[in-house]
Amino acid sequence: MTAEREEALKALLDRPGLHKVFAALEGDELRIVGGAVRNALLGQPVADIDLAVAAEPQVVVEKAERAGVRVVPTGIDHGTVTLILEGAHFEVTSLREDVETDGRRAIVRFGGDFAADARRRDFTINALSVDAQGRLYDYVGGLDDLATRRVRFIGDPQQRIAEDYLRILRFFRFSGIYGEGPLDAEGFAACIAQRAGIANLSRERLGGEMLKILASPRPCAVVEAMSKAGLLSFLGVAPWPARYRRLTALLETRRAADALLSLASLALHSEPDSERLTESLRLSRAQKRRLAGMAKVAAAWHGAGEAPAAAHLREQLFLHGAQAARDGLMLVQAESPAAPEDQEFLAADAFLRDTPAPKVPFAATDLIARGVKQGAGLGAGLKRLQAAWIRAGFPQDPKTIAALIDESCGADRRDSAPQESGWTRPRH
Structure with missing residues (x-):
């Protein structure tokens, strides 16, 4: 491992509260996984820290509570609990494997194999992990892809997508954030082949991912590729x-x-x-x-x-x-x-x-004071007056306003519709 990587991982492990999390779960192998490791190695900001542990969720809860750590069972059915201490939140997920999936939800079984856990993730750059001693683990070639800025599915791209169709949009989002050069050809082809699966996703998830894609550092190439492939x-x-x-x-x-x-x-x-x-x-x-x-x-x-x-x-x-x-x-x-x-x-x-x-310098009372009765006529008069005020350039002096009000009250009622804007389209 290079000195630069060691320094990046040391800074990651020194985050407030993290040492106490490792201490609380001592005896069960615990590692930082996913985006926190990826971003630390890239020198990018690390927001949330996710961890994986070779222990079942109930064991994590019991150990954390004995250590005085607050526990929130945010996704305990799928093996995830959140530990809160020193103002920081840490999501800890028990190692697991998918037993059954329909492209949106998965039935999981808990285990203790970090390599198997890495292989069930979406992209190689998201499958890196680091333990409490700063040892870095890469089971699927994520480091090489990180170095070349390549976003690549783990294993068979079509299988990965079939497990969760949101991975189609995530492929483009991560390519927009972390990728450089052309999209990974095999992954792109798999997204096109599986695009019908997008219909299985909720509109909230589609909206959230689409806005994230548009906010990525290089969105144009990604969005244009999606458009040409019929993925929008x-x-x-x-x-x-x-x-x-x-x-x-x-x-x-x-x-x-x-x-x-x-x-x-x-x-x-x-x-x-x-x-x-x-x-x-x-x-x-x-x-x-x-x-x-x-x-x-x-x-x-x-x-x-x-x-x-x-x-x-x-x-x-x-x-x-x-x-x-x-x-x-x-x-x-x-x-x-x-x-x-x-x-x-x-x-x-x-x-x-x-x-x-x-700011509008007149009101309905100005028209009523000049004899306009309340009702539809008053509303039409106000519309005519506002249109005249706009055409006059939004004057504010009382004399001009009074003249516009008088003109509006005396206008031909047969032409009660407000006039169009004076905007004229410039020639190219």
């Missing part, structure tokens, strides 16, 4: 990879990351698509509202080849708010021929970011 049909909306690639370039230029906006660039063509995506991926109500808002703004500016003028920016800011206006502007730029660093679009985004939304 679960979105319920036809993908638009070219716009997605341009939006990704925009976000990179601004040193930003936004998985939901990335999803919109990939699959949001109109406001109804916000409903479809919410249903397909079981998104939250807040996410749905955000998608619907940006869709309205993007529709208002659809086809623009240059940044909208300040008056039109202010209009969408007023109608839909800063978040929707900025999101919609990004989508429109991603559809346009404008470069990611286009100064006019950057200035437009800064305007939306820094400009307060106009």
